[in-house]
Amino acid sequence: MILKNPFSTRSDRWQPIIKAFTKALGAQNVIRRKDELLTYECDGLAAYRQRPALVVLPRTTEEVAQAVQICREYQLPWVARGAGTGLSGGALPVEEGVLIVTAKMKRILNVDLANQRVVVQPGVINNWVTQAVSGAGFYYAPDPSSQIICSIGGNIAENSGGVHCLKYGVTTNHVLGLKIVTPQGEIIDVGGCVPEMPGYDLTGLFVGSEGTLGIATEITLRILKTPEAICVLLADFESIEAAGGAVADIISAGIIPAGMEMMDNLSINAVEDVVATGCYPRDAGAILLVELDGLEVEVSGNKQRVAQLCRQNGARQITSASDGETRLKLWKGRKAAFAAAGHMSPNYFVQDGVIPRTKLVQVLGEIEALSRESGFAIANVFHAGDGNLHPLILYDQAVPGAFEQVEKVGEEILRLCVEAGGSLSGEHGIGADKNCSMPRMFNEVDLETMQYVRAVFNPDGLANPGKLFPTPRTCGEAANQRPQGEFKGASLF
Amino acid sequence: MILKNPFSTRSDRWQPIIKAFTKALGAQNVIRRKDELLTYECDGLAAYRQRPALVVLPRTTEEVAQAVQICREYQLPWVARGAGTGLSGGALPVEEGVLIVTAKMKRILNVDLANQRVVVQPGVINNWVTQAVSGAGFYYAPDPSSQIICSIGGNIAENSGGVHCLKYGVTTNHVLGLKIVTPQGEIIDVGGCVPEMPGYDLTGLFVGSEGTLGIATEITLRILKTPEAICVLLADFESIEAAGGAVADIISAGIIPAGMEMMDNLSINAVEDVVATGCYPRDAGAILLVELDGLEVEVSGNKQRVAQLCRQNGARQITSASDGETRLKLWKGRKAAFAAAGHMSPNYFVQDGVIPRTKLVQVLGEIEALSRESGFAIANVFHAGDGNLHPLILYDQAVPGAFEQVEKVGEEILRLCVEAGGSLSGEHGIGADKNCSMPRMFNEVDLETMQYVRAVFNPDGLANPGKLFPTPRTCGEAANQRPQGEFKGASLF
Known part of the structure; x- marks a missing residue:
């Protein structure tokens, strides 16, 4: 005899719900077995875990709408999930909730090269978009490091960036239109x-709303012409200050590289230990990777100027590569940086913050001081051109209390x-990870305004509850008192 | 004895209101004399006129908030107005309403060259931003034709474009942050x-909301580095089809000109009649003006390619200019095109619509057919690169019923x-001019969703009522029934 746990989907409460989902989506698209649910307990922020009650896998806009309507009918909280590669816990399930996974929505619906746009379903992998149009000389610009596994739907939710967002902007700059299933169904x-x-x-408004306003089921993306020429420069410096000076001078010269990445000494040694590029000098205080793209003449002109500006800031060696293979070699260490952090230490926590470019050296110094005080090594790998830092805090989760300290x-x-x-x-989103920090940036009225906008789409609060905004339950009573109060902004008009 | 007209601001109803405004803003910033109100009866869409009851001129964010609060207290409809150059009637006053004019908010509050941003008040003239930073090698990219007289606040409301938005995007791409006074005060x-x-x-969300969500009182704008080189090419073609072919080929080659403008034969002759540039051949079917900017090497490389692509499409003559003076000469006719239309005919009506670039030739042919059928000459001057048409419909408003026909x-x-x-x-906004056409683009649910968002900020509907969205009063009952109904989306959360 099976004991009926009231919190189990075997309980009486769940029977009509499961029946409704099965009828709408087919039994094979409704997952309820414990071992199968395991996969969905977390996204890329694996430190936070929660098993959902049910996972459903719709295949069309209409099926998504039906799934959302069932959730609404039974007042079940739900979370949308793409490929689950997000780093802020945006797709962390809710207890006793439904996870709506778009993994079976993988069709490229339309390719219109003349007007430079592609229409895709949300489960399409980021890199597939470029693959679908590269033969004709086009590409899709936003390129998160996870681009070979992350989905466009998740990119929309988190407004993902990538190494090329310095020149080309983040996801929101490349989305023309959306078909959305609202939380009202x-x-x-x-x-x-x-x-x-x-x-x-x-x-x-929808791009970057982290699943709190609905699910995008058809996405019209802008594609760009593949640049005629690409060149990567690798320069090494004795200090972060010197590399930071080069970054400032390149931008001041009016050059907008496609990407401009910096790695500090700890990161350099980590990647050399793991992937042994042989290109990144172990004694360098910092290296700078500058990718230039555009017309042949433009790239070759800018290459000379970037090299000169690096030298003026004390660069020791400058290597450049224009052919695809050598470019990949120079990028290899940067691409492996997160994986290498995993080799340096049993665990690492990647932070994502943005600073004005002019504060680069100051804030990196402050992070170094923080590392000394806390005793945790911090490796810095980041998008220097747009001031988007990615400090990797190294720790061992076997040490009791270590993760809590790292979070601090x-x-x-x-x-x-x-x-x-x-x-x-800068690009990972707020999710479940940073919602308690939102009051650092926004005052009560600002946050309240966002809550009112959320309520337009998501009045029952069933879509991704507890994410993006601070809630009393997770952040304490003080964090979010007013949005619980009178709904001032939305009386009838 | 003065007769008390109940609709006059001399009536008893208005006395406490005028007193409140005078107390908040000072008597010199409250305008109520009929002859002084005349200036504010219309914006650039002079065919629509309405005298406001009062005009108020706040000087600070706090004064704007006080003005809005007074309107709210007395439930007075109000309209924000910048420089009044808008072409869609967005700043058309409301009967018995207040006009809040930002003309006295003309301070540049902060210039941060290192981080490439400028903070301004809304009354600052578009061109002043560039003037404030050009000495240091920067500029503000969005450049509506009215840039020497239009204000940044109005640009924000209408999400203004300009000839350079092909490469640099419209206003929304250049706004980093805003301080806003909401309609709640x-x-x-x-x-x-x-x-x-x-x-x-x-x-x-706010940029392009046409004054329906509040008034921006402090605006943080992104500024760009002045390009090292600029070159303008003028090519003339026997037909619009040929010029359209050149546009398609330039874009297909991956070249993104700073601007790419087309003028048809009627426009060419109109400007030559008026400003006699001597550069635009009167027998050409169309001319194309292509502005290239960037690094010296990039511009000179692209110049060759653009010239070649124009020639391949049958260009007869190609003139180019790199120095400022000659460039201005080539641009002179284009800049004077709207004024020239005024010389061709007692009145003209400028339309603003967007088409996919690939449909350029087809839609221009359809417009030509429409011109023949209706008997109104239509001159075409437009941003060819982004498919943003500006047909100028020529008419004489002294002819009874002519304007109504032109509107059709x-x-x-x-x-x-x-x-x-x-x-x-494309860039003029919807305002009072096109709100009845909104259902052509958006279905009921789409428009309803926008209305719900509006209600978050503007629940009493006092901010710019009757603009942007179709209303039963102006567009007939069918246009906008649902948003009057149940407010489904915004119950408490």
């Missing part, structure tokens, strides 16, 4: 096929970023 | 100093744009 179209659309920019160090880093005039997140 | 901050901000993109032709042009997969407006 309605299907709406926002944006369109051309960039200039009248009315409120609901496309921009991570929060301190965010405090430094915000105090320097920057931001809590 | 609250002061909120959205966005920030860095482009990457977590939470909902309320900055993007304008609506037909919009229909053609939308049917071709384009948009109702």
Whole structure:
């Protein structure tokens, strides 16, 4: 005899729900076995785990709408999940909730090369978009490090960036229109096929809303022409200060590299230990990777100028590569940096904060001091061109209390970023990880305004509850009192 | 004895209101004399006129908030106005309403060259931003034709474009953050100093909201480095088809000109009649102006390629200019095109619609047919690179019923744009002019969603009522029934 646990999907409460999902999506698209649910307990922020009650896998816009309507009917909290590679716990399930996974929505629906746009389902992998159009000389610009496994739907939710967002912008700059299933179960179209659309920019509002406003089920992306030439320069410096000086001078010269990445000494040695590129000098204080793209003449002109500016800032060696193979070699260490951090230490925690470019050297010094005080080594690998830091805090989770301490160090880093005039997140999102830090950037009225906007789409609060915004349950009573109060902004008009 | 007209501000109803405004803003900033109000009866869409009851001129964020609070207290509809150059009637006053004019908010509050941003008040003239930073080698990219007289606040409201938005994007791409006075009289901050901000993109939502969500009182703009080199090419073609072929080929080659403008034969002759540039051949079917900017090497390389692509498409003559003076000479006719239309005919109506670039030749042919059928000459001057058409419909308003017929032709042009997969407006906004056409682009649920978002900020509907969205009063009952109904989306959360 099976004991009926009231919190189990075997309980009486869940029987009609499972029946409804099975009817709408087919039994093979409703997952309820414990061992199968295990996969879905966390996203890329594996330190936070929660088993969902059910996982459902719709295949069409209509099936997504049906799934959302069932959740609404039974007042079940739900979370949308793409490929589950996010780093802020945005797809962390909710206890006793449903996880709506878009992994079976992997079709590229339309390719319109003449108008430079592609329409995809949310489960399409980021890199597939480029693969679908590269033969014709086009590509999709946003390139998170996880681009061969992350999905466009997740990129939309988190407004993902990548090494090329310095020149080309983050996801929101490349989305023309969306078909959305709102948490009310309605299907709406926002944006369109051309960039200039009248009315409120609901496309921009939705991108980066972290699953709290609905699920995008059809996404119209802008694609770009593949640049004629690409060149990568690798320069090594004795100090972060010197490399930072080069970054400032390159930008001041009016050059906008496709990407400009910095790695500190700890990161350099970590990647050389693991992937042995042979290109990154172990005694360097910092290396700078500068990728230039555009027309042949433009790239070769900029290459000379970047090299000169690096030298003026004390660069010791400058290597450059224009052919694909050598470029990959120079990038190899940077691409392996996160994996290498995993070799340096049993665990690492990657933070994501933004600072004004002019504060780079100052904030990196403060992070170094924080590392000394806390006793945790911190490796720095980051998008230097746009001031997007990714400090990797190294720790061992077997040590009791270590993770809690690391979380505090991570929060301190965010405090430094915000105090320097920057931001809590450059590209990973807020999710479950940083929602308690939101009041550092926004005052009560600002947050309240966002909550009111959320309530337009998500009035029952069933879509991704507890994410993005601070809640009393997770952040303490003080964090989020007003949004529980009178709904001032939304009386009838 | 003065008779008390109940609709006059001399009536008893208005006495406490005037007193409140005078107390908050000072008597010199409250305008109520009929002859002084005349200036404010219309914006650049002079065909629509309405005298406001009162005009108030706040000087600070706090004064704007007080003015809005007074409107709220007395439930007075109000309209914000910048420099009044808008072309869609967005700043058209409301009967018995207040006009809040930002003309006295003309301070540049902060210039941060290192981080490439400038903070301004809304009354600052577009061109002043560039003037304030050009000495240091920077500029503000969005450049509406009215840039020497239009204000940044108005640019924000209408999400203004300009000839350079092909490469650099419209206003929304250059706004980092805003201080906003909401229609509730609250002061909120959205966005920030860095482009990457977590939470909902309320900055993007506000830009282009046409005064329906509040008044921006402090605006953080992104500035760009002045390009090292600029070159303008003028090519003339026997037909629009040939010029359109060149546009398609230039874009397909991966070249993104700073601007790419086309003028048809009628426009060419109009400007030659008026400003006699001597550069635009009167027998050409169309001319193309292509501006290239960037590094010296890049511009000179692209110049060769653009010239070659124009020649391949049958260009007869190609002139180019790199120095400032000759460039201005080539641009002179284009810049004078709207003024020249005024010389061709007693009146003209400028339409603003967007089509996918690939439909350029088709839609221009349809517009030509429409011109023949309706009997109104239509001159075409437009941003060819991004498919943003500006047909100028020539008419004489002294002819009874002519304006009404022209309005219908304008609506037909919009229909053609939308049917071709384009948009109702590229850069002028919807305002009072096109709100009845919104259902051509958006279905009921889409428009309803926008209304719910509006209600978050503007629950009493006092901020710019009757603009942007269709209303039963102006567009008939069918246009906008649902948003009057149950407020489904915004119950408490």
